[in-house]
Amino acid sequence: MITENSTNEDEVDETRATRCSGRCRNIPTLVWILVPIALIFIAQFLAAAFMPHTVKTDTEKNNSTLPPVSYLEEEKALHSHPIRPTLLSIRDFTNGELVDVHTKNYLYNQLKYATYTNQIKSEKGSVLLQSDKNDIKFGDSLTLKWSDDSYTGEVVKDDDIIALYCPSNEVNPKKFKDAATIAHVKATHRALSSCQGHHYNTDKVWHIPSFPIIREDSCEFRMYSHSKKSGGQDVGHHYTLTAKTDPISFSSSSKDPTGVHISVTGKVSEMVIQFATVDSGKPIVKYAKKNDLNKITKTDAEWTTAKGDSTTYAASDMCQPPATLTDPGHFSDPGHLHTVKLTNLQPRTEYEYRVGLSFGQGIKWSDTSFDFKTSSPPGVVPHSNSSNNDPVMTFLAVADLGVDGSKFRKDAGAANPNGVTKLITSIVNNQTIDSVHLIGDLAYAHGSGHLWNAFQEMIQPYASRVPTMVAVGNHEYDHNKTVGDGVKDPSGVTNPGGFHPNWGDGEFNSTGGECGLPVSKRFAAPDNGNGVFWYSFDQSLVHTTVISGEHNLTKGSPQHNWLKKDLASVNRTITPWLVVETHRPIYNSETHEMHKPVVQIGLQNSIEDLLHEYQVDLVIGGHYHSYFRSCDGLYEYKCDNGGPTYITVGTGGAPLDGNKSQVIDPHHYTMTFDKSKWGVGRASVFNSSMLYWEFVAVDHNKTLGSIIDKTWIIRYR
Ligand SMILES: [Fe+2]
Ligand SMILES: [Fe+2]
Secondary structure (H helix, E strand, C coil): CCCHHHHHHHHHHHHHHHHHHHHHHHCHHHHHHHHHHHHHHHHHHHHHHHCCCCCCCHHHHHCCCCCCHHHHHHHHCCCCCCCCECCCCCECCCCCCECECCCCCHHHHHHHCCEEECCCCCCCCCCEEEECCCEECCCCCEEEEEECCCCCCCCCCCCCEEEEECCCCCCCCCCCCEEEEHHHHHHHHHHHHHHHCCCCCCCCEEEECCCCCCCCCEEEEEEEEEEEEECCEEEEEEEEEEEECCCEEECHHHHCCEEEEEECCCCCCCEEEEEEECCCCEEEEEEEECCCCCCCCCCHHHCEEEEEEEECCCHHHCCCCCCCCCCCCCCCCCCEEEEEEECCCCCCCEEEEEEEEECCCCEEECCCCEEEECCCCCCCCCHHHHCCCCCCEEEEEECCCCCCCCCCCCCCCCCCHHHHHHHHHHHHHHCCCCEEEEECCCCCCCCCHHHHHHHHHHHHHHHCCCCEEEECCCCCCCCCCCCCCHHHCCCCCCCCCCCCCHHHCCCCCCCCCCCCHHHHHHCCCCCCCECCCEEEEEECCEEEEECCCCCCCCCCCHHHHHHHHHHHHCCCCCCCEEEEECCCCCCCCCCCCCCCCHHHHHHHHHHHHHHHHCCCCEEEECCCCCEEEECCEEECCEEEEEECEEEEECCCCCCCCCCCCCCCCCCCCEEEEECCCCEEEEEEECCCCEEEEEEEEEECCEEEEEEEEEEEEECCC
8 A cells, every 4th residue: 555665664674773773782892893884884875875866776766765865955955945736736645735746746756667557458347537528728627537447346446546648648657747646636635625615525536626737739637556566576566557538638718828927128118918828829919008998899900919029948948957857747848938018108008908829820819808007107206196195106025925736725824825916916906006026936846847837827817917027036046056057047157056155055056957947938027137137127216126146246246247337327316216126135034044144144245335325225035934124224234324124025925934943033123023924015105205115914804915014214305
């Protein structure tokens, strides 16, 4: 059965340990001979186990319950990452938790090294596996049902598996998209039942509430019966195909765009629209002023069209494993990633738009239409707001989001990106928001491409309506310095491994080898810095500068030079408010034991003088999964000393730091510190002198959240 291996191994280890200690006590003279020999063996074992790219022996390969050592090592370097769910959000049968695709998924490894019989053995009376739909779209529910073999009497066991194959004619049984034992399926159902308050039948049924994005024409589910390989010898795992569904195809609506989101270029007359599709084609967007809300349809003449470009990426475009692996759970085809720039937009005007693909003969438009509102041009205080109390510009800022595979978790639990998404969407739907700033640690995909797709689907409700600007965090950029490939680095860093300062405390390796490629392909940024890695933009009275704490910021570095130039170029008469955003905080009230404050100190040494010199008002970051606001004017650890207000909003949904033992007490410069609430920061600019800052926490009783921190930032200009 499923738990046999681990239990047996534990018992064997315990027996060996007991036996060894007994001998050592009874024959002390042998200690001097045996201990050095044992130490040599241990040293050799450790060297072999922890050496990268060690060729595994057959015995090691067959020991399929152990995850690869490199992943375990990598995992040690991570902190507070959300669980990275499998494609179908499968639950562990031992504890009901989501299976982490990287670290706790023994089944993938077991299937990787198993042998297969890939033909259904019995024609008549075989096991049946059926899906309730054979044509679906992404987000649809799907229910599988199966029955035992009525002819042979063979029953489906808890350690038999159901696996998803796309395309449906995939011949290699090891190339599944996701797989679950029957025990996993039951655990997944139990979790759904308890979280949603519904009762799901766990008897020979798998209900999948939301089918994920898959860039293939069709899929099928297959059931395999599990057995030991040969005549009672426990030497491996064998799987025999017992049933499969008919092919499940994706209807035309599944070919609709996914991950629709917009971003600013820095010019108020422009907006960039991005989306992804299964099909290739020339991307096109039609847009029109939303000045007649009663008109359901517009004539062709009322729409303006704009064409754009497409890109994509392969596993081999990234820097190192696991991102470069095409094994189940790792790389997944992002589809065609389209970018279209709209021009000649008018300020403070609502637009409606549809995205589409031009195929030559015609255009396939999205079924859904979207809308956005342009901001005020830099420097302009809108007349409509000059006589009332509305802010002239408002932006939301948050970091450390993640993707909640447990869409059906009833309450907060360990992670809550969906709660934060709902909050942001509610605010965006009820208030004029000029932009949303996601300051790094976005999908925590770590080389699992399906999580990027899920992340972009998650944020679409607001990101398709409000310019959503991203920064890179440690979970977007970087690669290991010893095996990195600087040539592939999309940020243009040419030395292998990117930025690894000696004060970095081994902290700069958390992306699973993605090295910034997915984020740079999937999101756009103004073309005035270095792609999504560092850039700046103006909206109304605010200049926002986004930088990367994952790249060199020390004096003389390209990014430091650019930052100095950018800050120096700001005309404070036009954009009096100057905001700098970086994922890693420069001041914070929290320190993880393994990090120590060396990174903060390193960043202070690198850029604090610049922030002071150019009178930056607000510095917003994340990385620590908590909320923090410093005193105003913080510079060289002194309040009211001519520096900015520092804020940490690592509260976007990733597990909070509330229970961490390595959290230390707030400092003298701490005004507010909260490590127990998810939420977003909201900055409302009223004029050149007054900015109102709030932390809006997720509150299940209030769709617009609860304000748990607020302050005026006043500048006499
Ligand atoms: Fe984070
Ligand atoms: Fe981080």
